[in-house]
Amino acid sequence: MKKASYKLLLIQPPVQDFYDTPIRLQPLGLAYLKAIVRRELPDFEVTIKDFHHGRGRRPIPLPKELGYLKAYYAYPDKSPFCSFYHYYHFGASFDEIAAEVAAEQPDIVGISSLFSAYSREVIRCAEAIRQVCPATILVGGSHVSAAPENVLRHKCVDFVIRGEGERPLVEFLRAWKDGGDYAEVPNLGLKREGEIVLTPMAANYSIDDLPLPDFSDFPPERYVFERRPLCTIVTSRGCPHHCAFCSVHLTFGATYRRRSNEAILEEIALRYAQGYRVFDFEDDNLTVRTAEMKALCEQLITRFPEGDAQFLAMNGLSYHSLDQELLGLMKRAGFTHLNLSLVTAESGIRRQANRPHSFAQYLEIVRFSALFGFKIVSYHIFGLPDERLESMLDSLAINAELPVLIGASLFYMTPNMPMASSFAEMTEEDIFKARLTAMAHETPYVRRDDLFTLFVTARILDFLKGLRFSTPSISFTDALEAAEQNGGRAALGAVLLRRLFDEKVLYAAVGKRFEAIHRFNAELFFRFWARLHFIGTQNGGLITLMS
Template sequence: MRKILLLQPPVRDFYDTAIRLQPIGLCSLKAAVGKYLPACQVEVRDFHQGRGRSTIALPAELAYLRDYYTGPDRSPFCTFSQYSHFGASFEAIAGEVAAARPDLVGISALFTPYYREVLACAAAIKNKINVPIMVGGSHVSCAPQSILAEPCVDYIVRGEGERPLVEFLAAVDRGGELAHVPNLGFRKNGGLIFNPLEANFPLRELPSPDYTDLPVGRYLYGRRPVCFLLTSRGCPHGCAFCSVHLTFGSRYRRRSPASIVREMEERYAAGYRVFDFEDDNLTFDLAAIKELCRLIIERFAGCELELLAMNGISYASLDDECLALMRQAGFTHLNLALVSADQGVLAAVRRPHTVGKFVEVVATAARLGFRIVAHQILGLPSESLASMIETLALLARQPLLIGVSVFYLTPGAPIAVEFPEMTATDFFLSRSTAMAIETEHCRRDQLFTLFVTARILNFLKGLTVANDEAILSELLAGAAPERDRTGLGLSLLATLFAEKQLYAVDRNGRRPVTRFDPELFFRVWKAIGTLTTQDGRRIHLQSRELS
């Protein structure tokens, strides 16, 4: 096989994370084949980012969400309104692939809820051109049968893909036996064959991802080109809701700081100015991240540079020195996963973190000038509603924005053994927007209400407050008319207090958000006491607002 086309497929959902779409995995495969099999021609095509958006019908499995996502809403507390196809159409993808006439097509299946889009791409391509199709990625590692059982897919790869792809191509070229290709899945005599999993090439031997098929200006953070980096693979934490170990294993492997900086220098020379570290556990090796930061400070002194870690940072290993070095090196934001403020819940989901450490890290990071987002998971099976309220209240009191995700089940995650075996529908519903899993502690209306409450709290956290402290009643009384987002938000909030009813706003005026539970909202409100804005100002939420 001399011509390989690797593609990133479109997705379908209520929203898209447009700034985190650079296909680093596919570009890593291209680089590995280029090193070990230079006679092969590999091209990466992204059919997701920058390929359009179209509104499509809400799937039948999500019909229950019409009661929650009720249509356009221009309020700052809005959720979702339209279900969309993000990327090129399946027909357009098939046409482009057929025109390229590759010898092998590889499709990335990163996220379980979008596995249908992967299969739709494969089926459309097969209808246009008779070409073998291989699928890899996190979903394949977690549920390989769900992909390989489909007739439009010929091969799958579990785990990390560089060595399996290289050895597969080499075996095909020499007419060898596929049984010796690690991690490969294929069909034989009507059955599904899954070869044993083996280790990938050592990280120190892998070349940097080859982004040459993707224009530098295609992926932006703000208005500046952003480049994804990986300094490590694997996460030793083993959180019960996470299945990353099935792709990268539990053994933590790290590149040398010097090799990372060399890659950054090459990317900087190519025009990239923002670097996003997409590691699953960037700061696990504290000595290594400190050394990396020192090298970046030395090599990029006086350069325009911004560093991010949008995949999140584990705060368990952070200390004051590391945070200071990260800030000096160019990190501007911290994404921290608190998950829950209940230490018992953290233990139940195998999180090796403490709430006290979280509060310490936030205080230090805020003092250093980081913009912080902290994440909570709503609806964990072991968590009570009271615990979720306390977590949200704790986050409201910190100088950060709140990121909430509704718990969803991932195939292969340790917690999955507590549930019935996942079906194809369960795979499709494996997304936060579906609010698919209700527990004895928390029903869907409550999940929705807490999600919207977090948006209300973030609205307040983003307000410009003239003094170090403010009283909410005075902010509401002095609010400008509904000419802008701030005025509209304060007006809706005042109405919520007066009428015990939240409203959405469209071109026809206001309409009630019927699934929002004001009683639960006010429980959260009372638990907060004083809210801290992202800039560290304090807004006192006086009890008379609720009377």
């Protein structure tokens, strides 16, 4: 006999790493799933539990696979150039998760597995839940789309969903409710007589047919940016580019789809009425349809009071689709920050990575963005498989002189990304190391010490780029003196830089003592420094260097 109602519990799991991103953690994908199930299957009660954000952190032992990192993350460094030290569990413990899930008494538990490096935490959640709860356990998300068999082989996982999840989840719940004939459920992974079976992929609902994500489990004050309530939005799914280091197509397919401006504005207006004031667009390519984005900005300018609503695109923007007019409209609409994905200035590596981006256009976009007063972060990838060290130094030197902060990303492989086809199949350990902090991917041209030195050098540059002074330019010596006068971490940074230049050694600040960072390659740092004529600060000033 069928039940009158059923309970679906959707979970955002904790993560374990050296650091956590304090924003961009609102589980938007789960909110879309809740909304579609409530519309299509009203006999299902759906609850989202975020076991990651707002659940604290605690140090845990460093996994043995990452033991080599002790030589790099050696000290609890309090300097402005610090890298990492403690390895943490961010979020609720697995025992707490199991207890809370058991108390909910769900029929089905859906767990989000977004990042391959954190798939172990997903399995630990499933194992803990299985010990205390008889619910069916279903896993979906980007990692599942990339490596479904890897997830489904675990005994504690009953089903997986690949690709976009709305239609597959609805069809799965219908089949589950009717007794378990899953042959017609698209995008599903299941076990049949001990064998893994993957059903064919099929199209999702039309993007404009999707209901607005259901945020009813999230109070607005839970997710904040600069102390104001933040919510995430997407205007599109997919990306028309096919960069070799990106695996977004494994989840969203090869077709780019954009929502209508009317639907986007309706969602922003609803969130504004709910108390949100910061709106983060998490598109993989927000501005690719330039004319439509310009029209959206014009409507945002009209609809919302100046300075009241703030717009961000923290997932990054492709400068390929930006121009001066769009930047001006974005600024007037309330965009304050620009995260640009440079990757590399080397044209040959860009071609290999299948990026249709012009470096001349990048320089133009940075110049216009600075004129409009945006706070700009430019993201590099250090360690791409075929890029030489000298090329990375050149790219870093170019951005050192521009009015941008530098977002240093150390290359890592993820399962079935296009670039991965040229390498051996990833092992479980490789998947676990698919994270920036692991510095796992060495090449014939770049070793781990080089990657570490580039990462710390970017932090040194960002320290200098963040200094403020009253004149258009200042000498490096005077900049350090001004930093010392400011006290605190600024003064500490100045002291450490003086010692670096005097002794050719970078020190960590550990309590009241200094400890040499042995893996920092001072010779490489000074080889880079010799390329510079000046440093461009984030607010448009110049720090001039001695020749």
